[in-house]
Amino acid sequence: MARSKAASKKQQKQQQKRGVDFKKIKRKLGRKLPPPKNATNTEVKSKAIVLPEQSVASEKAGLAVSKKGLTLKELLQQTSHHNSKVRRDALMGLKDLFQKYPAELRSHRYAVIEKLRERIGDDDKVVRETLYQLLKTVVFPGCKEDNQGPFVSLMVAYIFNAMTHLAVDVRLMAFKFFDLVVQYYPPSFSLYADKVLQNYEDILRKNQFYLEDKAKLRSALAGLVRCLSLLPCNKRKVDSSEENMAGQKILHAFELDMPAESSGFSSITKKLKDLVPVLVNCFQDFFPSVHHMPLLDAQSFDCMHSILQSIDLVVGFFGYGIHQGKPASQLSYEGPDEAIWDHTISSLLLKKLFGVFPLNPTNHLSEKVDDRFFILNIVITEIFLRCSEWICPPGFLLEKFLQYIENALLGSVRPAVTHGPVKQFGRNIYFFCCLLFQSLCCKWQVIGSLVFFSNCGANHNNGILQAFTKIFEGCNPQSSLKLACLSAIEEMLIPGDDMVYPDASDPLFEYQITWIRALPQLLILLGDKHPSSSQVVLHLLLRLGQCANSSSPFSREYENMQYSLDKFYSSCVDRGDVYYGPFIRLSWDSQELAICGLYYFSNLGPFLLKSIAFCCLCSELEHLVLFRIIEVLHSAFSAGHIQIADYISFFMTLLSRFKVLPENIYPDVESDAKISNRGTFKLLTNTVCSCLSRIGDDSLVFQILEQVIFDQLLLKPPLDNACALLRVLVVLDCKPTRLSEQGIITLSKYLSGYLFEVVHCIPEDDEENSLPTHQQTCCYYMLPCFFLFDRSPKLLKLVLNLMGSLITESSSSPSSHSYTQYGNDNSNQINAVVSALLLMHKDTKVRKIISSFKEEVVHILQIIHSLQVKFLVTGNPENGLAVITYTYDLSGRSQVTSFSLSG
């Protein structure tokens, strides 16, 4: 370089030298004038302008860009820029980009998260906050459906790093990040529980920070609550979550390799044990603020609430470990159960937490503050109840808590709760109460009321139960409080795993009876407007029925319930008007529950059956529900829960009262289910027949039914119902017939009328009767008669005789009272007789039988013939024609008659 420089200098010198030879002589002619003041500088300066963005712009045409036109790659690069504003802008840009192009996120999510995680421990507060928003609103929801395990594992290392950061702000924020992760991927807690709990412990120990920065601490503690709520603590909750998983499509599906719960939570017991004292101390640190500040501010309250909730959850987890025989062994605690619950914790809780209970505001300033204190107290009470089993609290403490619970339930602590602007809030509080009570009652069952009765006598329990009952009865049927009460009641009514029922001497028993009696009323009050509440009640009733066997003390109560349940189905008002209860309009699920509940009445009486029957007859009721009812009643009957007389009369009511619409029989319309419910009725008839034939000994059932059916038939029900009744008779009958002599006579009287009616009601389309639908319809109504004729020829004979005599009767005295309404007119009657005979003749089997009663037929024909002669004389040729057709049929097909057609 130096050399070249030197060389260049030389050259310059040479040039200068050369310039000497041709020296230009400058002449000074005068001084150059200074430029005028208004002169314009015409100098032009130019600089190269580098615009990299513009140069790349053409390439970016197909790429996803943010609002500012930056690609994903550039944005990610900028996230590690030294300027915090640039970093923030980059994060904003990413958010923008991902919102516009979700596919971009999906394809590059690992690259993105690898870059983003570096910002978790960012020094700048705004950047962290922006990152949090970005993750929360875009990244996590976008990656939700993918396998999140590796995705999360990429992040947590940085989160833990940030948790041990020097700056407290960063630390607290890290907890917030972890909370977010847990929110979207719950198993991550069990994976990293050990570390997280350790970090929480560390931060809570250093209490000098958080009293200043309560807002941050609040969010961190909320995260702790969320994490701890993932601990298994309540078996029923676990069960219910399992029920929800039943909907999965593939049975033996490959399961995500989530760590098993047992491995996840076994190691952290010790960590949790260490955490409890820290939490309690932390809680105590808030005390000065409670006592010295005039009012409890929202942030401290939230912190305290979270702390208490955390303690509650940890205690619950310990309880779960102790209680569940099996899970405890799976959780592999070393040593006996005492290892989980050591005495340091119990004494700590006793001294520092329960000792200060109840927390009272120093001066009553506002309702809001009072409510806050109330909630805190409630949570403390819950903790107390949870661990009262193991720590055997001294009597005065128990007294104090029970007193508090009683007061809370009675509302003396918060008298203003039920009205005013805090009504909603008050409801929540009561909800707390119920939860509390629920846990209380669980304990009653588990430890057999040992602690509660031995330590403080029954008066408080009585008081609590009384207060609870009062609330239960007092609250609005559709409120959430009622629901909470119901779930508490379920806990208390349904005996637990040990299947021990309370005995009558137990004070609880008395209240249980009260609750049970209130249930049907509640159901009716709820009506059909609150389907979910109704469903809860019905489910409770079903559960009650399932365990109310004869040895249970509730069985009598359950039995008696049928007298108050009738209004739920329907009730008969005077003049035959029926008032339908809410059952008809409930959803299918609820109806199913209600119907199933019927099965468990050990003696389903006629009272409720009647009400159900009315329900079944209602045209609004779905026919599926109707058949379901019959099915369940049949099961109940075969289990011996219904008397046979009640059962049969239920079916008879159905068949004889069912209103078939429309009343006229049009073969064409019949298939249309919307207009006519005739199809349903046919199905119903079939179902009833099969149920009756399944009762057992057919001949016995027949004997029972015979008279009942005749009675119904003589009331002249509509054609369809009559047909159904006849069908029942046929199904139970056999060949030769089981009908009694008297029965045959009665039936023959009815059948002759019935045949007329059938012929009359079914309109003939044309002479040939060629339409198959028409024939089918005829067949449906005639078939039971044919069966009866087949089984008892005597019946046929009587019917034929009656037909003959009817014609003579009507002809001799046209105005006299005739058997059937359609037979008033002489000519009509003859027509009917002839068509009925024709119909019978068409059926091959009946034709054979009829051929053995030649005399009767001939007799009828003779009568008709004589009438015909009379008509011909009087001038009424149509009837004559019909007779002629029939006789022609007879002679043409079977050569029975030698009847002359002269006349």
Add this chain to the structure above:
Amino acid sequence: MELLIASSSVADAGIGCWDLESGAEQLRYKSCASPPHGLACVGQRFLASSQLREQPSASSGSILYWSWSKVEVKSLPAEPIKPIAANSHGTYIAGGGQSGDIYMWEVASGRLLKKWHAHYRAVTCLVFSQDGSFLISGSEDGCVRIWSLLTVFEECESQRASHLYLHSFTGHTLRITDIVIGYGGVSATIVSASEDRTCKVWSLLKGRLLRNIVFPSVIDAIALDPAEHVFYAGSRDGSIYIAALNAESPSTSSYGMHIIGSLSDHSKAVTCLAYSTGDLLISGSEDGMVRVWDPITHNIVRMFRLAKGPVNNILVVRRPLYLNLGSFSNPHTSSRRHGSQLPPPLDKYVTSADEDVDNKGVIRLPSLYNAPRDASYISHRTIDNHLKELQQQGSSAATEMEVERLKHECNRTLQMVQQWKKMYENLHEFCVNELLDGDQVDGSKRNAV
């Protein structure tokens, strides 16, 4: 070589037995009225059946045994038993009572090993798992419970846990009608049917519901396909529905979700189903017919007529080799020869005296495969007797020895006595002689003086 055994609730039809291949009727036991799930084949050796009670007073819910030749043993449990089940080896019989109790008997001795309160209401069906380590019970209250026999019989285990059962499934709302369990030991699949028109598939391992299938009608019987791809569900409307167990079936099926198809010929309700290893599906119906289906072609292969009443149970058992046709033609000889092979009747109550011995288990002597006639169980009681005998024999020998010893002692003592006597006599003689000698000396001395 499989036998088809079907029983009915009509007493005069009883139990029918056919060769599944040839279709020839082999046996017919009259006077047996068994309820659904009330027939069990105990270890391929004999049949056991609980009885419906016709009148409240007469033979209330007894359990009868039939060996292949018609000898019956009758036992009267404490309460009417409807469902019974035996484990595959035939060591135990479990019975479910009307009060919700489950009884467990040891077959060989007839002792009631254990009775426990299992359900709120009557037990409707009982099934042993394939390996016999679990008992699954269904009840009228719609609850299905799984009992690990280990827990049930282990005293300390049962006291420690808050409940005896392993799992309790409360998903059904009405009476359980049938339960089947697949292969696979602890990870087996359980299918339960109920009067609430649903069948539910449960996982034994996880203890939770896997699938819920709603049918168009009540399902009274289910049978598992051996490969567990599908299960067959016999319904009250007379058809047998085929429901998928693993694959996701198209929801467009006309019957409902997960139901692939149906076999239909029955005019009346299907009451029981069984699957034979020869790939045949056997169904019993309310009209008293037993139909054998080819599940692939959906055709009926055979039909047997059992009774007028409903067929309540169907079993498919491998034909015992000794059961040749000769023994059928001459039942008397066979009964004389093997009549004593049936175990004693089942006890009514748990005997408290034996309670400590109850849980010691049963020792089964190894037996030849083809000689089941002589393969009997020897319970620990026999061993006890042996031990006692041995002890007694041993002690008599000891007394004999003692006597010998004493005799010997006696002899020795006698000898001693003799010896002493001799010595005494000697001494006496000596003394007398001394005295006499002294006198003589004195006399001589005196004489000398």
